[in-house]
Amino acid sequence: MSKDKQFVKEITPQQEDFSRWYIDTITKAELMSYSPVRGCVVLRPDGYEIWELIQRELDARFKETGHRNAYFPLFIPESFFQKEKEHVEGFNPELPWVTEAGGEKLEERLAIRPTSETMIGHMYANWIQSYRDLPVLINQWANVVRWEKRTLPFLRTTEFLWQEGHTAHEDEADARRETMQMLEVYREFAENVLAIPVIVGQKTPSEKFAGAVDTYSIEAMMRDGKAVQAGTSHYLGTNFAQAFNIQYLDRENKQQYVHTTSWGVSTRLIGALIMVHGDDRGLVLPPKVAPLQAVMIPIGPPKTREQVLKRTDELFAELKRAGIRVKVDDRDQSPGWKFNEYEMRGVPVRIELGPRDLDNGVVVLVSRVSGEKRTVEQANIVEEVRKMLEENHKLMYERALKFRDEHMTDVDSLDEFRSFLEEKRGFALAGWCGSDACERQVKEETGATSRNIPFEPKVRKSACLVCGAPAAHTVVFGRSY
Amino acid sequence: MSKDKQFVKEITPQQEDFSRWYIDTITKAELMSYSPVRGCVVLRPDGYEIWELIQRELDARFKETGHRNAYFPLFIPESFFQKEKEHVEGFNPELPWVTEAGGEKLEERLAIRPTSETMIGHMYANWIQSYRDLPVLINQWANVVRWEKRTLPFLRTTEFLWQEGHTAHEDEADARRETMQMLEVYREFAENVLAIPVIVGQKTPSEKFAGAVDTYSIEAMMRDGKAVQAGTSHYLGTNFAQAFNIQYLDRENKQQYVHTTSWGVSTRLIGALIMVHGDDRGLVLPPKVAPLQAVMIPIGPPKTREQVLKRTDELFAELKRAGIRVKVDDRDQSPGWKFNEYEMRGVPVRIELGPRDLDNGVVVLVSRVSGEKRTVEQANIVEEVRKMLEENHKLMYERALKFRDEHMTDVDSLDEFRSFLEEKRGFALAGWCGSDACERQVKEETGATSRNIPFEPKVRKSACLVCGAPAAHTVVFGRSY
Structure with a gap:
């Protein structure tokens, strides 16, 4: 018996304290251990093997859709972050910096990558010359680091493992097709491999990726009613192409900026599948990724x-x-x-x-x-x-879908939303006028954020839940990890 | 056509300049690109896919021999390095340090891992309690960083990809059995997958891993006669167990230190297979790892x-x-x-x-x-x-073996060794008395280092090539990458 196990006698029931249930379960099942570095965990063999199985399934899908893997440096020169304004604002607060190496102070600080749009943009500018070089369809499996204030094993850790796809295209239409294709790969994977039903939609401007034109996501509901953003796919327009000067000679012999995309999922999927399927006896693993x-x-x-x-x-x-x-x-x-x-x-x-x-x-x-x-x-x-494995998968999916349906409602006002959250927990569909102010007010008064603007909402709402003005969109709101 | 390609017109013949041949070949074949970070390269899809195929072959062998994968943090607290004296001396000069993160100065500097004995030792101390927990057989696929002064794509880069096995055992016998088992896995893999003949043996004390009791290696000869250390397996004794207090209750209910091993190969294998098999027309890829x-x-x-x-x-x-x-x-x-x-x-x-x-x-x-x-x-x-694929593999192996045999001799004196290196390049078998001084003198006068003490030398020498005293060992010497 390991020392870790000694400290975990029983698993706390979900109803009593969901967070403690989660930590008890992943510790007792030996999926992870806390490390001596703040916010970093160790993925133990049973946890890491879930990731290996996730990788195998996703990698096959990426390759089927024409992508190849590559590997880019862990370090990103400070000057690279300055080139895309929104990107630097979004990531700067979370960066760890290497300032000394090999016994000397570095002339330029190096960030540990939080994501690789900048480094990959720089390389694409060297590789891409003509429309004949396009599209470039590359994925990277890597570790990334974001210096988070509050961490939770799998769901939000300082260092985590993920994949980041980065593609470059001749025009907007082709890049948008790619963005939606990879979003669909994620949806299909979440449902058919992890048995997790997801809500597919577009992020509101305030929630999109720093540097993206549009961000799309799949959102899952945990058994405590909170949301996990399980995967994102971004259309980046020519933002990074302009910042890194990724130009190509088009079919009319004119210089054009490429249109780029990026998309990723991470080890937080392990946290999601545990919180979607687990029960008071512990883990319930989806058969396709069960070690x-x-x-x-x-x-x-x-x-x-x-x-x-x-x-x-x-x-x-x-x-x-x-x-x-x-x-x-x-x-x-x-x-x-x-x-x-x-x-x-x-x-x-x-x-x-x-x-x-x-x-x-x-x-x-x-x-x-x-x-x-x-x-x-x-x-x-x-x-x-x-x-029985197939039946289990199906049962798990159906049970998760039923749970989500029971914990999802539509609301017409903030008051209604607040009482729903108090009584029942879960997601609410609501009208939204489109203003940042109203979105912010929802957050301040309920702790819930817009998850996404679903492609297929169950109902369409006509008025903003905050200001009552005509709704520009019907949005899913929920508290999130 | 990419911009990179424009600059490479022809491949320099090997005889004219082997280093330029190497760089021309890997650039033109698009295996890698230089990155904007000193000493770091990008593994492009054709280069990375070789690594993926290497991983697949090795991973299957690791799992067959009872190992499982896990993942440990990238960051190592400075205090960890102080715990094993030789280890800190060996790695300190090559460490990059994170000193700031999330907008604040860190209280303790964090190194980027150059290898993970310390972090894993710390975790094993938590996980291992009784002989029932042993052996622990874990491998990690990861990136590591060593701040090298001189770099060469694949063979020596600041950041590189590798696997590091770390195991803990009840006693010396079991740990030594593991050390030799993994060395044999590497030999079999090098020969049967990469078609590279290797010399299997033990490192001299001055060339062993910082913190090891004994280091074993497989050594390959490149087509310029230089050596590449292609894989190493270390018996670490109780050095790290004592430094990190990894103790267990044995079958007689007594506290004992575990005996540990570590073993690794890296993306330098890609450099090795290119330099062993390539010719003036470019790459010649071993069929089993050819994308x-x-x-x-x-x-x-x-x-x-x-x-x-x-x-x-x-x-x-x-x-x-x-x-x-x-x-x-x-x-x-x-x-x-x-x-x-x-x-x-x-x-x-x-x-x-x-x-x-x-x-x-x-x-x-x-x-x-x-x-x-x-x-x-x-x-x-x-x-x-x-x-034809099978025949190619066999031909490549035989050709490499023939080349190595033609570029390997035995020598009785430093003079003889010097003239061999001038005329023919390659490895020499020589007697060695066992003193550091004589080993150092070989290096100073020929630029060659001891590669290893081969288990099966073709001849056994009786006198030290430097001092003439009775030979304690017959050693392979060669210049190396």
């Missing part, structure tokens, strides 16, 4: 142990050959202890095999999501486990 | 173009389905121009298809390694391409 999809637990008295273990090992080999991430736990602890342990760790399917099952040629599958116990033929074990 | 394994070039007059392209596309689909990394180049440039282009880029197999081949049901395969042209049945294209 362990099934655990086999042999049961019964010592005298039948050898026989049971032999058959367990055979079935284990069969499942493994079929590509299912599975292990056998034949340690000395009691079956009951093990059941709790793997439930806490969120393993989608438990497989129990005892002496009577041996006689009958069956095993018992238990779903982490529904708790259902299912006796199935050993001969069909691969397809039965696959079936 | 493109085969390129299809349709040839013949415009009137047969459509027909040829149609068949090319069918064969392309077949190769792709078989998992071969292949593309069709149907651009307007002449076949001759394309042949040169893909030879320069090191693509292992060229597939030519013209109207006459269409009639005969054949295609022509051309090997990048031997230049051999082989007319094969279209019906057998997958197995014929696979065969």
